[in-house]
Structures are given as C-alpha cells and as structure tokens.
Amino acid sequence: MNRSRVLKIAGGGIASLFLLLLPVLLPEVDVNHATEILVFALFAVSFNLLLGYCGLLPFGHAACFGVGAYATALIFKHITGMPFVITIMISALSGFVGALIIGFFCVRLSGGYFALISLAFQMFFYAVALKWRDVTSGDDGMSVSRPDFYLPGLGPLSLMNIQYLYYITLVIVVLAILACYLFLKTPLGHAAISMRENATRASFLGFNVFLTRLAVFCFSGFLAGIAGALFVVHQEFVATTVMDVHMSFTVMLMATIGGTGHFLGPVLGAVFFMVFQDWISSLTKHWWLFMGIFFVMVVLYAEGGLIGLFKWGKIRAWFASEKES
C-alpha cells in the first residue's frame, strides 16, 4: 500500500472518529454549529456535482434547496405524525421535481447562459415563495418545531436534543454524500464527466447530452432537497432567504474555496466557510469584505481550492525542497 493511500485511510479514520465523538468533545453551541456545517457540506457537494463533474455552473442552485426546505416546513406544519425519514424523502423528491422543471429548460444550454437562466428560475421560485403568502407566509417565514425521530428498539428520540439532531443529520448527510460518491462511479456518472470534458464528442459517441445532464441535475436537486430539509429541521424556521441569491452564492463560494476538482473539496469549503464566518463575524460586521478578500486569494493563489493544498505530492515536494535548502 502506498503512502498516499495510508494517509488517506488514516485521515478518514481520524475524521470519522472526530465526527462521532464531536458531541462528547465539544459544548452544545459548537455541536449546533457543526450540525449546520453538515447541512451545508451536503448542499455544497450537490452543487459541485454540477460544477465539478458536469461542468455546469448554476447560479440558482438554492432553488432546489429552498423547495426541499419549504416541503419539510409544510409537512411539519400540516401533517402531524409524518415519520421524519418520510418527510426527508418527500423533501428530497420535491428537490428532484424542482430540478426536473428547472433542468428541462436549463441543461440544453451551457456556460454563462446556463448560469443565468438557472438564476432566473431561482428568482421565479423565490417570487412564488414571497408572494404566495397563504402557503409560505411570504418573507415573514414559518416557524416549525422539530418532530421526534422514531428509532426501532429505542423509541422516540426528541430532535430538540441537539446531540440527537447532530447524529441523525450526520447519518443522513454521510449517506447522501456516499450516494453521490458512488453515483460518480457508475456509467451514468462517467458519462456526465465526459460531457464536462467534451460534450460534442460525447454526443458523437451516442450520448444524449441533454438527458444525461438532466438526470444528473435532478440527482443534484434531490441532494439539495435533503440539505434544504435538514436546514429547516436545524433552524426550526423557513423563509424566502433559503432560496435567495445570497444562498446560491454562498454555496458557490463554499465549493470554490474548498476546491471543485476534488470530491471532498466542497465539504472542506463548507467547514472553512462556516467556521471563518462565525469567527470573523464576531470581530466585525463587515465580515463579507474579508470573505471576499479570502475568496479572491484562493482563486488567485490556491489553484484547486483549499483541498489542493493538501495534495500528498505537493506536501512531499515541499518537504523535499526544505530538505534540500
């Protein structure tokens, strides 16, 4: 086994152990924050499925996130006793359907046109959420209370307990990210990657570029729907902010800062973004300025995002140069 693989396994083991022990090691406020980070990690992975693997830059990815979030909030509000897992699944399917509607019109385009038309659809969804006050309560938003989670053998677990919420979020997020990872190993995943590389050549090899991209777009919407649902469970509130421009650009920053060329780049980006935001916003209310400066620095000086800095080859080269000097 080469050193790179050993390092990867060791890193994965340490990260898994840390995630499992986090509620024991950290105070409740940090567990709460970690839960939110998990949600955004999944959202960023779903975003990067499009940008990093399909070569499609969506400016309006928050639309699917928002659809999932509203679906969860509406179920919590109107259907008492709906099992938690079913709620998440319905929300994921809502994200899927939202993506199907948006994708049908968007994925036949690429580059700037795709980015802008996806933004236009997001603004349409945003306007619906804002104006359809009878259902969504407009910009006042809706408060929801976290339901209990029934686990066979253990009975109901109250999600008001942040530790339970953390573990359930962790399980769902890990499963969703794993599903995304495995999806990329399938022929359909490889077909999508080939279209990022050269869509014209792919179509001359018999691939239907439109349908392939639509399928991946829908799966990305499915994952974003799960993230949106978990976001509402965590926040106990939903408002139009879940599908505004700010949300779309936040996830774009997370993925880009972390690195779109690596599967775990967006996860690292989400962790960094949330921790940095938490820290810098406690120092100044102009924290976006610093986030912007940091983003520009990453784009200019850290090719491949933050995860690119951790490549074993680069680390080895650095050690070698240090040894020489």
Added chain:
Amino acid sequence: MAILRLQDIYKDFSGLQVLLGISMEIQQGECHAIIGPNGAGKSTLFNIITGLYKPSRGQITFLDRDITRSSIHKIARMGLSRSFQIINIFPKMTVFENIRIAVLSRFNRRFNCTSFLHRDRRILEESDRILSLIGITDVRNVPACEMSYGMQRQLELALTLARDPILILLDEPTAGLNAEETRGIVPLIRKVIQGKTLVIVEHDMEVVFNLADRITVLNYGQVLATGTPDEIRGSEEVKKAYLGRI
C-alpha cells in the same frame, strides 16, 4: 448495396451557398474518398451526414432510414461514427478512460446508475482490446492531453472505432502528421476498417490513392467527378480543378 445515400443536398450559411445539390451513394464495404480544394464543402458534408448541421434541402438515408433531421447521438447509435479534422478527444481523461466512455455507450450503459463502471469486465476487456488493436496500450494510463500529436490522432481513430460502427467517416486523419507518421497511419486504417465501410476526406493523395476504391471530387459545393482512382487520376476536369495544382 448502398448503405448511405445523399440526394440533392444543399446547405447555405446565411446566404453563403456551401453545398449545391450533392448526390452520392456509399456502397457497403467500400472505401470511398472525398477530395477537393479547401472550401469545396467536404467537412460541411461530413457535418451534415453526422447530424451536426441540418441540410437546407435534400435527403440523407442510412441503412434505408431517413436521417436528414436526426440528432447526432441517434445517428451515432445507428452505427455511423466519425473522426474530426481538429483532434476531438477527452483531454483530461486517460487514454483508457477515453476508450471506455465510447465502449460503455456502445454497450448501452449510458444511463446505468446501478453498477460500477470499474467492475464491468465486459467494458474493460473491450476497451483494452481496442487499445491493443490501435497499438496504444503502452500509454493506457497517460492523460490524453499529455500525449504527442501523432498519438492523439491514433486515439481519435480509436474513439471512432470503439463503437464498432458500420460506417466510418474519417475527416483528414493525417492532418498535422509528419511524413513518417502519415506512412504509419495508412496500414493502421487499413487494418482497423476490415469488414467496415469507410468514407475518408483527405488532402494527402498518396493516402487517398492507397486506400480508396472509389473517389468523389468536390469543387465549389458540387460533385465534379466520381470514379475509381484511375478514372479520377485520368480526368482532365479533376486535374484542372484540383490534382493539377499539386
């Protein structure tokens, strides 16, 4: 038996007439070359046959099915495969991954999301067979963009063949190659097209006369002459328009 029929094909780009009533037939198993000066409409004709452009007028039938308005991927799935004048590969993927993509499409796994590609022995073995047929096994794991131009040309040819097409269209397969590489590619083409039908656009007359059973000469978007290599060589009209100048 004609497997490809072009009937009175016209194409204009915003008023610029590029093809003016092209009619031709490609017989099964033949090697048919299309030659002509730059701007004669050879590449446009390829683009129309393969669905990239739609003709302004006329009809194209492949295996007795009308493909005039068919999309690129549907034509490709019927067994019509093409290479490009400007190399058109998946540059960041390895040579093997390039071929594997084409093979998975051929085995109809395009929308399969329930199995892992790296465990599909049928696809992997077929991809390796094509690599060895083209003779690029030693660069199997090299990213395509890091290969020499000549090797990329071979990969382009491998991608065209990987779908096991009935009809192969090669658009200037020796473009950009040096004399030695060009000499090497002729036997390779001859080897890989066995049992298939080939239409080739080429400027190198040595390659054309070496490979072709029949030749069609295009000039200003029209068919100037069609015939065997000897007939074309002896045609005064062709000499005047094209061959005489080289």
